[in-house]
Amino acid sequence: MEKSKVLEVLQRAMDIERQGKAFYQEATEHVRDPMGKRVFGTLAKEEVEHLRLLQTEYEAIHNDQTWVELSEAKTREPASTLQLFPDKRDAVFNIAADASDLDALSIAMEFETKGYNMYHQAEVEVDDPNAKAVFSFLAQQENDHYVFLQKTHEYLTTKGAWYFDEQEFPFFEG
Numbered sequence: 001m002e003k004s005k006v007l008e009v010l011q012r013a014m015d016i017e018r019q020g021k022a023f024y025q026e027a028t029e030h031v032r033d034p035m036g037k038r039v040f041g042t043l044a045k046e047e048v049e050h051l052r053l054l055q056t057e058y059e060a061i062h063n064d065q066t067w068v069e070l071s072e073a074k075t076r077e078p079a080s081t082l083q084l085f086p087d088k089r090d091a092v093f094n095i096a097a098d099a100s101d102l103d104a105l106s107i108a109m110e111f112e113t114k115g116y117n118m119y120h121q122a123e124v125e126v127d128d129p130n131a132k133a134v135f136s137f138l139a140q141q142e143n144d145h146y147v148f149l150q151k152t153h154e155y156l157t158t159k160g161a162w163y164f165d166e167q168e169f170p171f172f173e174g
Helices: 001-032 034-062 071-077 100-124 127-159
Strands: none
Touching: 001 034, 001 100, 034 071, 034 100, 034 127, 071 127, 100 127
């Protein structure tokens, strides 16, 4: 994949992560349950970590370097300050004032699906093994988020309480 296309894909990915952070922060204000607030707050933090990783890769490619190995990209701080707020929000991912916790979960699942599809497609299109590893990792993260959100949605529908299983979603802070 040529450099301009790679930079375009990385820019689009960073935009998605910014929108995710904004959405999840908004969701923490809309959900009623404290566990729901915790879930969405943690997902907002995850989006920032994804953004940091993507910006690291963007800067490397932009500066005519090679892709940064995934393990290093996860911990490296980008040279420039993270832009945390999206330039423009996708209206599909806005939460109505009267939205229920289930509504917020449904929107979140759509969002994670959009991210997964984008990362999976990018993984298929790139040739560099480090690029493939980055996009594969991010696709897996989006899929894990989706699965957890789906289980939570089902649990809320049947049990009336937010789902939590440390084995399946261990990144929560204590």
